[in-house]
Amino acid sequence: MKLLEDKILTDGIILPGNVLKVDSFLSQQIDAPLMEKLAEEWYRLFENEKITKIVTIEASGIGIACIAALKFGVPVVYAKKMRGANPSSDYYSSKIVSYTHGTSYNVVIPKMHISDSDNVLIIDDFLANGSALRALIKICENAGAKVCGVGIAIEKTYQGGADKIRNMGYRIESLAKIKKMDDIGGIEFC
């Protein structure tokens, strides 16, 4: 999606450690009108899937997921990060291991908010190694919900997470796909 690629080129900042900072429009500050354009594109791509619920993960996924949910006319449920305690039986949960930070934590969704009658569209801002997305898919599958698709704003294709999940049979639609990125050469899209 050219609009998003252009925004990344003008406002994204590449930090050491291969980090793309898009804090000014997608993360801590959210450009709501731009997010609406992304939402319209996901709606065009998934409108025939009879989506009943959008699933995302806190915190940076929530805004974009809610704007997408408006287009589909459905609710959003977001997975919470739960550090320390083990989740009770009231929750579907899945563990995320962060090799970068050397930590692990559970993400949880209350059982009352997702069921086998749901057709889920997962929405998130970033997809790199895919650990958060795999956790969300696992929660949906444990609930018996059907994952009809995944909408991602920015995919870093060179980290390989997305293609592994595509190979499992899931449809992932990323609106900007970064093939290569460094602080000298800049950003190259697929």
Added chain:
Amino acid sequence: MKLLEDKILTDGIILPGNVLKVDSFLSQQIDAPLMEKLAEEWYRLFENEKITKIVTIEASGIGIACIAALKFGVPVVYAKKMRGANPSSDYYSSKIVSYTHGTSYNVVIPKMHISDSDNVLIIDDFLANGSALRALIKICENAGAKVCGVGIAIEKTYQGGADKIRNMGYRIESLAKIKKMDDIGGIEFC
């Protein structure tokens, strides 16, 4: 706002300790179409204020703030909770003390995302004792931004936080105001 009051009466759950659980439509699960109705009402109330930015706090405020931001055609910036470390000079910060949990933490907004040219509308899901709202107001004031108003979904008037802040001169528009609540008598609105 009758629509919201009705939703609270049908789907809200009163838990011990005077907790109102609205998890099925306002917190972990977000009824996006309902939130759009709330956003339209805030737009009606604040449309003459030349709002340039919506400010909220993670995580449960983000969804409703983004939907409101769409109506105003402006970005959202949310305050992050920062536990442990002290914020660097790149952030405006304010401390929140939770007497319930016996903890305190800083909430922060990067200085680059708010400035003295902003007319801010603060949006949040709940207002009870007002500690989170006071922290957001303090951050805006430190940035030199003008707080033009506050939009709240559910205010618990009997906890007194809102009126103290109104007495400081801020305009708070709460769409459901709970005067009294207990697990026997149910919920009474103002």
